[in-house]
Amino acid sequence: MPPIITVTNLSKEYRTVKRHSGIGGSIRTLFTREYVTTQAVDDVNLTIQRGELIGYIGQNGAGKSTTFKMLTGVLLPTTGHIEVDGLIPFKQRQKLAYRIGSVFGQRSQLWWDLPLKESMEILKTIYRIPTEIYKQNLAEFDEILGLGELLEKPVRQLSLGQRMRSELAAAFLHNPEIAFLDEPLLGLDVVAKEHVRQFISESNRRRGITIVLASNDMADVERLCQRMLLIDKGHLLYDGTVDAIKHEYAPYRTLIVHTAETYTDAWVENAELVESEGTQLKFRFLRSINPQQLIANLSTRYEITDLLIEEPTLEDVIRGMYEETNKQRKEQGR
Numbered sequence: 001m002p003p004i005i006t007v008t009n010l011s012k013e014y015r016t017v018k019r020h021s022g023i024g025g026s027i028r029t030l031f032t033r034e035y036v037t038t039q040a041v042d043d044v045n046l047t048i049q050r051g052e053l054i055g056y057i058g059q060n061g062a063g064k065s066t067t068f069k070m071l072t073g074v075l076l077p078t079t080g081h082i083e084v085d086g087l088i089p090f091k092q093r094q095k096l097a098y099r100i101g102s103v104f105g106q107r108s109q110l111w112w113d114l115p116l117k118e119s120m121e122i123l124k125t126i127y128r129i130p131t132e133i134y135k136q137n138l139a140e141f142d143e144i145l146g147l148g149e150l151l152e153k154p155v156r157q158l159s160l161g162q163r164m165r166s167e168l169a170a171a172f173l174h175n176p177e178i179a180f181l182d183e184p185l186l187g188l189d190v191v192a193k194e195h196v197r198q199f200i201s202e203s204n205r206r207r208g209i210t211i212v213l214a215s216n217d218m219a220d221v222e223r224l225c226q227r228m229l230l231i232d233k234g235h236l237l238y239d240g241t242v243d244a245i246k247h248e249y250a251p252y253r254t255l256i257v258h259t260a261e262t263y264t265d266a267w268v269e270n271a272e273l274v275e276s277e278g279t280q281l282k283f284r285f286l287r288s289i290n291p292q293q294l295i296a297n298l299s300t301r302y303e304i305t306d307l308l309i310e311e312p313t314l315e316d317v318i319r320g321m322y323e324e325t326n327k328q329r330k331e332q333g334r
């Protein structure tokens with residue numbers, strides 16, 4: 001089967017007027033038009049198969065939203081080619097709109113002053129959703145997202161978590177083939193996150209919807225996605241499994257223990273003490289080491305009152321990638 005999304009040599013440059021500070025600067029800005037170019041997406045190539053659930057991960061400003069805007073036809077690429085479900089997004093935006101659903105964290109597709117239910121009715125009309133399917137979908141979404149009493153409330157009165165649940169229901173109402181979800185978990189509390197995760201996972205598994213999920217939190221993506229694309233400064237740095245990326249570029253985990261007494265020279269086999277502050281000790285250990293064994297060994301020597309295992313963050317992984325690239329360049333004498 002051909003991929004549902006194909007992106008070839010995709011780049012996007014933003015050209016903005018350079019602003020100078022102060023009153024003098026403002027006058028200068030008015031009379032001398034100097035431009036700044038930002039390379040938001042830089043020569044990205046990727047393919048996504050029908051039915052995949054993919055994490056599109058990157059730090060703030062990495063280029064995730066810009067990619068999504070091009071994939072959904074909102075922005076015209078500077079160079080490169082995109083095909084989404086056989087369509088060219090910028091040229092066939094309207095046709096594509098019926099096949100995709102999107103959630104852009106900061107932007108709402110709902111009508112602020114209307115009760116949620118009325119927003120849903122409007123979407124039903126816009127997307128020409130048959131009444132039967134509309135009712136079925138709303139009932140099914142309600143089960144996971146708990147829309148119940150929210151339907152009668154004006155959207156402006158919804159909390160962030162309630163709004164995100166509503167945005168997701170709205171984006172999936174017309175049975176899209178593909179969904180682009182930009183930071184749908186950002187700022188949500190644990191309970192709301194769980195609703196949203198379950199909804200994303202079920203939509204992919206049960207309904208077979210291809211989902212691309214943008215996030216700057218690796219832990220969020222890890223729970224849902226097998227495959228992850230990592231973008232940094234517009235470049236696609238990695239395409240593979242979350243597990244492999246961690247093994248390759250962030251091989252260490254951190255064990256934080258709190259002890260009953262203060263120890264400055266604590267040690268344990270197979271781990272390195274990297275920080276000791278008061279009664280808190282931080283040990284770095286390789287992913288291949290069993291943490292339970294480590295904790296058991298530690299507790300024979302020290303009285304442990306609390307402990308926590310920390311996974312590497314996205315920053316750690318990206319740092320690891322650049323360090324590895326620099327090391328390889330040096331070895332090759334470049």
Ligand SMILES: Nc1ncnc2c1ncn2[C@@H]1O[C@H](COP(=O)(O)OP(=O)(O)OP(=O)(O)O)[C@@H](O)[C@H]1O
Binds near residue numbers: 038040
């Ligand atoms: N309309 C615009 N005009 C000029 N520069 C822009 C515009 N939109 C984004 N950029 C710049 O392009 C780069 C990529 O931004 P983008 O919003 O795609 O990143 P992102 O990965 O989605 O980040 P975030 O997680 O913060 O939303 C950033 O340097 C950003 O400042």
